[in-house]
Amino acid sequence: MTRFTVNGNPTQYQLAADTPLLWALREASNLTGTKFGCGAGLCGACTVHVDGVAQRSCQISIGSIEGTYVTTIEGLADDRDHPVQVAWLEKQVPQCGFCQSGMIMAAAALLKTNPNPSRADIRAAISNICRCGTYPRVETAILRAAELMRGG
Amino acid sequence: MLKTPPDAPPRKSRFVPSRRGFLIGAGATLGLVVGYALWPRSWPNAWEAGEGETLLGPWVKIGPDGRVTVPVPQAEMGQGVMSGFAQIVADELGANWQMMAVEPAPWHPAYANVGIAGAMTGGLPGVVRGLGKRLGEEAIRRLNLHLTGGSNSISSYHDQLRAAAAEARARLEAAAAEEWSVAASEVHSENGFIVYKANRMPFGAAAKLVDPDKEPPAPVLRAVATRPLDGKPLPRLDLPLKVDGSARFGADVRLPGMVYAAIRHGPVGGSLAAASAPKGVALVKGPNWVAATGLTTWEARRALDSVEASFSVSGRKAGSWIAEELAKAAAGDGGKEVASHGDVAAADGTVIVADYGLPYLAHVCMEPMTATARIVGGRAEVWGPIQSLTLAHWQVAEALGLEADAVVIHPTFLGGGFGRKAEPDAMVEAALIAKAVGKPVQLIWSREEDIGTDRFRPPVQAKLRGVLTADRKLIGWDSRIAVPALGNSFAQRNLPMMASDEDKPNAGDIEGLAEIPYAVEAFRAIHVPVGQPAPLGYWRSVGHSFSGFIVESFMDELAAAAGADPLAFRLAHLTDKPRHAAVLKAAADHGKWGEAAPKGFARGIALHESFGSIAAMVVTAGVVGGRVQILEVVSALDCGRAIAPDSVRQQLEGAAIMGLSAALGEEVTFAEGEAEQRNFHMYEVLKLADSPHRLATVIVPSDGPLGGVGEPGLPCAAPALANALAAATGKRVRQLPLAKAYTA
Structure with a gap:
């Protein structure tokens, strides 16, 4: 079966059960904010949340996540007001922007489990690749998002 | 759909210029001059206005709500060019930044990149520089040449944008003044309003009063000091779309009835050579590819897996022999001198010799190559990320046997470009597949294809010979650079009228090595264009991506041989280059050059000029537990004036990271004609965990001409890191990538 909830909407895909979640989201649900970057779980451009945990959607088949709750960048917040998105704009993080949905989803998941991460925590947790080299701002923006979440 | 304006120059039918036709055109100077003199200097109908909008020339459109829209012909690949163009217009116009908007400019001569005609920076890709010089501005308009490359977007378009915005402002001011029955000189524009004493008319209202048939009053440019936005960091216009997933990249286009390939x-x-597929698989064959389609990319890939295909290679298959040929060429006596002064043979003193080498590199844009195509009734539409609308129109038209104006290219955001997306090969493929299957098609390359079918940064082997006097003075510099001819490789695929059948030694292919900033009595650079089969392309900072490493590693080795401090040694040879010296000192100051680095670490310094700007970097790095660790990077730049300083900083940060990434771990090797590294587990790109713990940028105040920003920060990264690691470990590594040489 291929039934689960995507951004709050109960969804059943009429696609082969081995279809990676990435392609179902992009090409059946037209949720194109999640990006294809490598197809091998190496770059993180396709990162989404499955039951709140950051996952590389190119590595998960839709048949394996029956009954879960999937959140994509489109479902992260209304009005792009998630603290990570707010911090991202404040620090002007993106350049080309292609990896940024996955980067933001990875950062949001990190802050859920570790609301006060150190720089070392961030470096250990964020393994997404950004070819534009936004890493220094990614690090700063995650620290800022943590501050915003604490009410600062 | 772009309509051809009535006064636009006539489009030549199927204008894919042949080499012969081009040479005749470019050579017949008199004919050209007469022909171009009859052409209009501006194209008022280049761009269409929506309902209620007022066009104020080809660069400014104002909506009834006061929204100011600027067309951007340059590809937005992360460098912030959309915001840069909007900022220049907003500043001169007196607009409110919150009311600025941008659109991709149509493929029209009004938006051609005529700035490359001047090529004042000398930093353009060799082929383009040649094209620009040979043709001049009018011919570039005639070719309708759109190209994003060479870090020249701002320098090429800045003056045009300002002049257009000043003219639009003069029209708005004149219209408002007439309404108020006051002299136009009594009113001014400010923050989206035309102002006369206590009267304020919003741009939207003023635009409606503009009489388009009336000759505009002579515009006067605002002085830099009176422009409110110049040199100020502003929020980039494209970033909100890039934090909520709504930015439209190449593969985010959706068409009715579309299939995936x-x-x-x-x-x-x-x-x-041959291809076959099981029944039911829609197999499409190309010159050097096979494709299959499906209702999702996943289905298409499964279908492609079932395709049996064989390929043949004429000539020697790419392999390890290329590195051997390069080494042989650098050590030999072939090639040709492409730059020199003085007599290097006569330079007498201590001789230092060193060999440097760099591998093939891939671009690995995070967005793999992609395009979406639809062919209806003898017309083709193609959507995708592209750095040259012109090459895309020409090549899609040629592949489909259409006229160039029967093709419409819709540029999307680029998920990285770095030179790779100057070439429209994925667009051509998508168009051919769409034609073959009779449906709109979206083609997405796998990462394996993206790396394996890249247009590679060429590999290099260089032999450097320096001569020092007893008093630490560099008096001789001799170099033999073995590097395949990148310019000709690109031209053969994309600008056949500029290509030659044979690779020739030339200064363009060894840019940054044909000229160095340091004073030296005798200088010679020899280029050996070693033949090899891989397609070569422009990779961020192009030849400078290797020349910076070679020149600046060698400067450190010369300093060591002279027993001099690397900074002092460089400064001693920059006495007639005050801008270079100032940038170097700025990097040294902020990079704590004079202070000792933490134990086990050391600092490395480098300087490099490219694309009209001067950059310097200090890197603090060491090898800890068998792993290279980069503590700190300070990147300094003199780019003339920094119009959008935060975008400049973003580019310096990104260029440093990309340069360090290439220096540490990136390498493509070939076996049996195929790249051996096909995904990120083998093609190692720097991640956050290994990136510098501190990365600072310094914009050096300058009154120099506007220089490039996207690329100049890159070339210093490899030599500054190599110099730091050599100082920290006592082991000099002259062959990139560095990581494997330092990994225990």
Whole structure:
């Protein structure tokens, strides 16, 4: 079966059960904010949340996540007001922007489990690749998002 | 759909210029001059206005709500060019930044990149520089040449944008003044309003009063000091879309009835010999590829997996022999002198010799190559990320046997470009597949295809010979650079009228090595264009991506041989280059050059001029537990004036990271005609965990001409890191990538 909830909407895909979640989201649900970057779980451009945990959607088949709750960048917040998105704009993080949905989803998941991460925590947790080299701002923006979440 | 304006220059039918036709055109100077003199200097109908909008020339459109829209012909690949163009217009116009908007400019001569005609920076890709010089501004308009490359967007378009915005402002001011029955000189524009004493008319209202048939009053440019936005960091216009997933990249286009395609390419320099597929698989064959389609990319890939294909390669298959040929060429006596002064043979003193080498590199844009195509009734539409609308129109038209104006290219955001997306190969493929299957098609290359069928940064082997006097003075610099001819490789695929059948030694292919900033009595640079089968392309900072490493590693080795401090040694040879010296000192100051680095670490310094700007970097690095660790990077730049300083900083940060990434771990090698590294587990790109713990940028105040920003920060990264690691470990590594040499 291929039934689960995507951004709050109960969804059943009429696609082969081995279809990676990435392609179902992009090409059946037209949720194109999640990006294809490598197809091998190496770059993180396709990162989404499955039951709140950051996952590389190119590595998960839709048949394996029956009954879960999937959140994509489109479902992260209304009005792009998630603290990570707010911090991202404040620090002007993106350049080309292609990896940024996955980067933001990875950062949001990190802050859920570790609301006060150190720089070392961030470096250990964020393994997404950004070819534009936004890493220094990614690090700063995650620290800022943590501050915003604490009410600062 | 772009309509041809009535007063636009006539489009030549199927204008894919042949080499012969081009040479005749470019050579017949008198004919050209007469022909171009009859052409209009501006194209008022280049761009269409929506309902209620007022066009104030080809660069400014104002909506009834006061929204100011600027067309941007340059590809937005992360460098912030959309915001840069909007900022220049907003500043001169007196607009409110919150009311600025941008659109991709249509493929029209009004938006051609005529700035490359001047090529004042000398930083353009060799082929383009040649084209610009040979043709001049009018011919570039005639070719309708759109190209994003060479870090020249701002310098090429800045003056045009300002002049257009000043003219639009003069029209708005004149219209408002007439309404108020006051002299136009009594009113001014400010923050989206035309102002006369206590009267304020919003741009939207003033635009409606503009009489388009009236000759505009002579515009006067605002002085830099009176422009409110110049040199100020502003929020980039494209970033909100890039934090909520709504930015439209190449593969985010959706068309009714569209199918998805997957593709497999043959080896470099190969061609398809035979292909077959099981029944039911929509197999499409290309010159050196096979493709299959499906209702999702996943289905298309499964279908492609079932395709049996064989490819043949004429000539020697790419392999390890290329590195051997390069080494042989650098050590030999072939090639040709492409730059020199003084007599290097006569320079007498201590001789230092060193060999440097760099590998093939891939671009690995995070967005793999992609395009979406639809062919209806003898017309083709193609959507995708592209750095040259012109090459895309020409090549899609040629592939489909259409006239160039029967093709419309819709540029999307680029998920990285770095030079790779100057070439429209994925667009051509998508168009051919769409034609073959009779449906709109979206083609997305796998990462394996993206790396394997890249247009590679060429590999290099260089032999450097320096001569020092007893008093630490550099008096001789001799170099033999073995590097395949990148310019000709690009031209053969994309600008056949500029290509030659044979690779020739030339200064363009060894830019940054044909000229160095340091004073030296005798200088010679020899280029050996070693033949090899891989397609070569422009990779961020192009030849400077290797010349910076070679020149600045060697400067450190010369300093060591002279027993001099690397900074002092460089400064001693920059006495007639005050801008270079100032940038170097700025990097040294902020990079704590004079202070000792933490134990086990050391600092390395480098300087490099490219694309009209001067950059310097200090890197603090060491090898800890068998792993290279980068503590700190300070990147300094003199780019003339920094119009959008935060975008400049972003580019310096990104260029440093990309340069360090290449220096540490990136390398493509070939076996049996195929790249051996096909995904990120083998093609190692720097991640956050290994990136510098501190990365600072310094914009050096300058009154120099506007220089490039996207690329100049890159070339210093490899030598500054190599110099730091050599100082920290006592082991000099002259062959990139560095990581494997330092990994225990």
